[in-house]
Amino acid sequence: MSFKHAFIFFWVPFLFFGCSQNKIENHKTKDPSNSESFIKNVDAATFKNLVDSGQGIVLDVRTIGEVAQGHIPNAHVADIYQRDFMEKIQQLPRDKEVYVYCTVGARSSQAAKILLDNGFKKVYNLKGGIIDWTRNGYPIEK
Template identity: 40%
Template structure:
C-alpha cells in the first residue's frame, strides 16, 4: 500500500512538473511586445498657434458651426462642426498621420475635438486655446 502510494505520488509530481514546464514554454512563445505610439497634443495661444502653422504644414480644422465659419475663417481651413452628430465620421476626411491645427471661437470646442482626435489615433494635434476674435484683432489671415 505504501509502495503504491509512493508510485502514485511520484507520478503525480512528475506530471505536475511537466505540465508547468509546458505552460511556461507556451507563455514564452506567445508573449508579444506592443509599443504604443505617443500622440502630441498641445494647447497653444494665438501667437504660438500662428507660428506653428508657419513652421510646419498641416490640416487646418475649424470646428465651429457652418454659420460661424461663413463669417470668416483661417485660410485653407475645413469646417468640421463639432456639434454635428456625424462629427467623428466627418473626421475620416483627415489624415491622422498628418499634423492637425484645430480651432473654434473660444478654445472650448476645439479642446473637445482634440480629445476626440487623440482617441481616434491622430498623431500630432495643435489646439488654438484662445478666441478666434483674438486671431482677427492681431491681424492674422482670415478669409470668407
C-alpha cells in the first residue's frame, strides 16, 4: 500500500467522523455533590419550547459570518473558535438555563461541556443545529 493510499485509508475517516456531532445524549457533571447539573441534547421542537419559555439564555456559538446568514431571535453570540469565547460565557448569568446551538450540533456539544465545566447547571444542546431548526420552519433573524 502506498503512502497516499495509507493516508486516505486512515485519515479521511478520522477527519469525517471527528467533525460529526458527539453522540452523548445526556452528560451529567462529574461532581457527585451537584446532581442537578447536566447537558441534554434535544430536538428542534423541544429546543423551541425551551426558547419560548423565556427561562434561559439562547447561545449561538457559530462564527460571525454564519450568524449573519441567520440566527435564532435574541441569541447571544460567542464564537467558540475566538479567543474571547471564555470571556463572553463568563459574562452570562449562571442561574439560568442555557440553550446552545451551532450549525449541526458538534461545536455546540463542545460548548455545552465547557459551560458545564464553568459552573452552568442546566445546558440544552440543539441536536441538528440551526439546520434542523430551519428545516422545522422555526423563525430566524438576519
